[in-house]
Amino acid sequence: MLAMKRTAPHILPGFSLSLGITLLFLCLIVLLPISGLLWQLGQLGPGDFIRVMGSERVLAALRVTFTAAAAATLVNGVFGLLLAWVLTRYRFPGRNVLDALVDLPFALPTAVAGIALVALYDRSGWVGSLLDSVGIQVAYTWWGIVIAMIFTSIPFAVRAIQPAIEELDPDEEAAALTLGANSWQRFRHVILRPLMPSILTGVGLSFVRSLGEFGAVIFIAGNLPYKTEIASLLILIRLDEFDYPAAAAIAGTLLGVSLLLLVAINVAQTRLQSYLRTGG
Amino acid sequence: MARKLLILLAALFLGIVVVLPVIAIFHRAFAEGWGTYVASITDPETVSAMRLTVIATLFVLPVNLVFGVAAAWLIARYRFFGRRALLVLIELPFAVSPIVAGLCFLLIYGAYGPVGAALEGWNIQLMFNLTGIVLVSLFVTCPFVMREVLPVLMVSGEDEEKAALTLGASGWSIFRHVVLPNISWGLAYGTVLTMARAMGEFGAVSVVSGAIRGETMTLPLQIELLYNDYNATGAFAAATVLAGLALVTLALRGVLDRFGPKRRAHT
Numbered sequence: 142m143l144a145m146k147r148t149a150p151h152i153l154p155g156f157s158l159s160l161g162i163t164l165l166f167l168c169l170i171v172l173l174p175i176s177g178l179l180w181q182l183g184q185l186g187p188g189d190f191i192r193v194m195g196s197e198r199v200l201a202a203l204r205v206t207f208t209a210a211a212a213a214t215l216v217n218g219v220f221g222l223l224l225a226w227v228l229t230r231y232r233f234p235g236r237n238v239l240d241a242l243v244d245l246p247f248a249l250p251t252a253v254a255g256i257a258l259v260a261l262y263d264r265s266g267w268v269g270s271l272l273d274s275v276g277i278q279v280a281y282t283w284w285g286i287v288i289a290m291i292f293t294s295i296p297f298a299v300r301a302i303q304p305a306i307e308e309l310d311p312d313e314e315a316a317a318l319t320l321g322a323n324s325w326q327r328f329r330h331v332i333l334r335p336l337m338p339s340i341l342t343g344v345g346l347s348f349v350r351s352l353g354e355f356g357a358v359i360f361i362a363g364n365l366p367y368k369t370e371i372a373s374l375l376i377l378i379r380l381d382e383f384d385y386p387a388a389a390a391i392a393g394t395l396l397g398v399s400l401l402l403l404v405a406i407n408v409a410q411t412r413l414q415s416y417l418r419t420g421g
Numbered sequence: 422m423a424r425k426l427l428i429l430l431a432a433l434f435l436g437i438v439v440v441l442p443v444i445a446i447f448h449r450a451f452a453e454g455w456g457t458y459v460a461s462i463t464d465p466e467t468v469s470a471m472r473l474t475v476i477a478t479l480f481v482l483p484v485n486l487v488f489g490v491a492a493a494w495l496i497a498r499y500r501f502f503g504r505r506a507l508l509v510l511i512e513l514p515f516a517v518s519p520i521v522a523g524l525c526f527l528l529i530y531g532a533y534g535p536v537g538a539a540l541e542g543w544n545i546q547l548m549f550n551l552t553g554i555v556l557v558s559l560f561v562t563c564p565f566v567m568r569e570v571l572p573v574l575m576v577s578g579e580d581e582e583k584a585a586l587t588l589g590a591s592g593w594s595i596f597r598h599v600v601l602p603n604i605s606w607g608l609a610y611g612t613v614l615t616m617a618r619a620m621g622e623f624g625a626v627s628v629v630s631g632a633i634r635g636e637t638m639t640l641p642l643q644i645e646l647l648y649n650d651y652n653a654t655g656a657f658a659a660a661t662v663l664a665g666l667a668l669v670t671l672a673l674r675g676v677l678d679r680f681g682p683k684r685r686a687h688t
Contacts, residue, residue, distance in 0.1 A: 159495040170560050
């Protein structure tokens with residue numbers, strides 16, 4: 142099925158061997174487990190699926206997860222652009238360090254990030270105690286979930302936008318300046334506009350990552366059903382109750398939404414790029 | 422003026438959101454003094470969690486290296502039906518959240534899953550032990566090596582390999598003397614990324630490990646356990662080990678970036 146028919150024969154050796162290794166690995170590690178989820182979903186009738194997903198607690202968990210992810214993504218869109226801009230356009234002492242630190246959330250295990258955030262934001266923490274004195278509580282609330290999601294997904298936003306800024310033509314900014322555009326106009330039309338496809342990608346990836354984030358969130362979330370319980374945690378709770386169909390229904394929804402979003406980002410990015418190229 | 426303000430704002434954001442939490446880990450770990458810290462990280466359960474984490478990683482790494490190189494070679498050097506689909510499939514684990522990934526493994530390889538139930542007949546259990554931990558770790562690290570090796574193979578081209586072939590070299594000696602030297606930097610990157618991720622994975626591992634104290638606890642799981650046991654100092658002490666590892670990973674990547682061949686900025 143995968144064998145090649147029409148094009149030139151494979152000259153270099155190793156086709157069957159590398160194909161065999163790749164397929165064996167992918168079948169055992171990726172395809173089979175994913176089909177395990179689909180199999181469990183298949184055993185679940187549409188009625189059961191709706192009953193699981195329509196329950197108050199699941200709906201509340203989905204609401205918490207999606208709103209927090211949206212808020213985190215908004216912040217990451219703004220600060221991702223800022224960081225990408227500063228790191229690409231400016232040369233200043235410590236730039237390399239700042240650039241490396243962007244990847245820290247990517248390198249730091251999520252459970253470590255989770256307890257680190259609690260240490261910082263709970264009432265005895267450096268930031269938490271400051272906020273507490275003005276009556277704001279972050280740890281064990283919805284805001285805590287947002288903070289954790291910002292932490293884990295900021296690298297996705299920065300790294301998606303950075304290459305696009307490198308490709309911007311500084312001459313166009315200079316031209317806009319000579320033509321008398323003010324700084325807001327220059328930002329909107331000469332910088333933001335061509336960056337839109339990459340910002341969309343960064344924001345999209347950051348949102349998908351936030352939807353599925355678990356380790357960093359559960360320590361700071363408080364995990365109160367209906368209030369601060371995220372969808373991933375509810376899957377784990379259903380699993381501990383041996384309610385596999387319910388766990389599979391929530392997981393299938395989460396996975397489906399993530400995949401749809403990734404496809405949508407891809408399509409939207411291609412469309413936007415061609416629109417910008419032709420529509421000018 | 423605006424420039425300075427933007428730099429300051431960016432540094433401030435990263436400092437508060439990303440750097441401060443990491444400093445807080447070390448602060449809490451050493452809050453009760455050096456002695457308590459040493460006692461915490463030499464606690465037998467924590468040490469056994471570290472051992473298990475290292476053992477699991479030692480299983481994951483070679484498998485992922487073999488798969489990554491094979492997949493990159495396949496995709497870089499041959500044109501065949503389904504090549505694009507294969508690439509998407511390799512990248513798929515990045516789109517699956519950790520808990521969902523763990524659940525998928527449980528549903529197929531667990532005692533109630535079709536494969537797990539069949540293996541049960543032969544007295545083979547794959548979940549809630551080291552095998553389960555290794556399997557999900559392979560899933561979450563799946564694209565890392567391939568992603569690093571593929572672009573290197575694409576850039577290096579196949580002329581040298583074809584020349585070696587014409588000169589009568591065997592497949593193995595082409596790989597050993599031509600391909601391997603070319604992809605060594607990519608392999609180094611892939612190794613670092615795979616190790617860091619395998620040692621730190623939490624969500625997926627927590628679903629399939631069974632979390633038996635002193636037996637199937639990896640270091641991230643042990644951190645959660647200590648934290649929930651109100652042994653915060655112990656949890657933060659254990660966390661410094663993984664945080665230190667993350668910092669070493671970043672430093673290594675910095676070194677590879679500086680001394681290795683120029684690679685794309687995107688990770």
